[in-house]
Amino acid sequence: MKPAGFLCNIDNLGRIVIPAPVRKTYDLNKGDAVEIFTDENGIMMKKYNPSCIFCGGVENISSYKGKNICENCIKKLSNLVDE
Ligand SMILES: [Zn+2]
Structure with a gap:
């Protein structure tokens, strides 16, 4: 994994906003599901x-x-x- 150059804050419900350029790059649109992966280095998500x-x-x-x-x-x- 490499840094995407964005810093996001988690809100009081545990949500973050995926920055628009990242959504565009990965074709993430409203209602799409993302799959979350974890390992010792952190968290990764992929369009499901x-x-x-x-x-x-x-x-x-x-x-x-x-x-x-x-x-x-x-x-x-x-x-x-x-x-
Ligand atoms: Zn089949």
């Missing part, structure tokens, strides 16, 4: 892109019982059921 639990794909993702699955894997699984 749901991926399929079976193949890791990120296209045409649906959620079933809290798990993400892509359309291709849904088709393959339904073929298993039909056989």
Whole structure:
């Protein structure tokens, strides 16, 4: 990680504002989810892109019982059921 050149204050509800240039660079828009990672060096966040639990794909993702699955894997699984 390298410094982004911004200093943010945490408000009384624990929130920070991600500076507009950073939001633009990382295509973070209102309502987007971010995933938070931690290690011994600090905290990192990434735009959350749901991926399929079976193949890791990120296209045409649906959620079933809290798990993400892509359309291709849904088709393959339904073929298993039909056989
Ligand atoms: Zn898949």
